[in-house]
Amino acid sequence: MNGLSARPFRLAANRVNYLLPGGEMIDEFLGLKRGAVPGASQMWVASTVQSTLPGAADSRSYILPEDGGGCLAGELQKDPAAFLGGAHAAAFGADPGYLLKLLHSSQRLLVQAHPDKAKAEKYFHWPHGKTEAWYVLATEGEAHIWAGFRPGVTREHFAALIERQDTAAILGCLHQFDIAPGDVIFIPAGLPHAMGANSLVAEIQEPTDITLRAEYIRPDGSRLPPESLHGGAGMEALLDCFDFSGAAPQEAVREKYFLRPVARTVPGGREETLIGPEATDCFGLARVCADGPCPRKNPSFRVLLVEKGEGELSGGGVTLPLKQGTEVFVPAGVKDYTLTPKGKELAVLECVPPAP
Secondary structure, eight states, rough: OOGGGGGGEEEEEEEEEOSSOHHHHHHHHHOOOTTTTOHHHHHHEOOOOOOOSSTTOSOBBBBBBGTTOSSSHHHHHHHHHHHHHHHHHHHHHTOOOOOOEOOOOOSSOOEOOOOOHHHHHHOOOOOOOOOOOEEEEOOOSSOOOEEEOTTTHHHHHHHHHHHHHHHHHHHTEEEEEEETTOEEEEOOTTTTEEEEESEEEEEEEESOOOOOEEEOBOOTTOOOGGGGGTTTSSSSHHHHHHOTTTTTOHHHHHHHEEEEOOEEEEEEEEEEEOOOOOOSSSSSEEEESSSSSSEOSSSSSSSEEEEEEEEEEEEEEEEEEEETTTTEEEEOOOOOOEEEEESEEEEEEEEEEOOO
């Protein structure tokens, strides 16, 4: 077994520039001065995914030099079963099957939707769709999202608005919701949505960088190339990836897509299931709050992100220091590990891969 696959290891913060300005709340989350990484409005955690934006820099994650160094994707390719488990590797190869991001935009994101697996294969020749979910970490002042078509929105009406680039009317086709820290919102493939400014959100998603946009005029008036609407796949593909069948009243949309975390007491603390199998089989997300040594089982592999506090992770013969923003990959060969807080509490997000 590769030495790296036998122990947990940390990954370097992987900042990504992605169309819209922002990132200051990510800077602050990482303990940096606001504006320290200009324009990096996203952070991709444990990423094996390359951005599809033209001319994009490498958006894959790298292991910290003191933990061994190297590209995560390259290491997984060497021995997928050792890192990800035999069953997962048989189903997905060296692909973790999901991607975690941090997002902070200083403008509203453009109205968009993502393809499901069948449409990703049909239009983009990609093996994954892009179902996703959002966990709100922090907000500044008023913060909103938009999700779900209002009753009466049709494909033909929406297509005409896109053609005219009537951005106010496009946004008006969606319901607006206030958001606050702790909210969890499920965004299945096809659901129209947009994230507003003033929020720091952890997004877990299928590992695909495919977005279909209804707008190419940003809120500040600047313009993207018109082909950014559909990435060259054409208007029929764009409209086919927006789901018009689920238009519903606002409270029905809230009830369906705002999830209710389920909490339980565990040795050394508590665990909240933010996204469980009843919501999706694409991924899962838990929040573990350790107020003492908190042992954790690792049935496959885990990607961890420290949400707040300090402490350490011990397992696989190593002890790693943890602080807010630390990301850790726990390979399948590490069957258990322990989270121990330094101080009052240590809160960690645990990403759960899709079932093989």
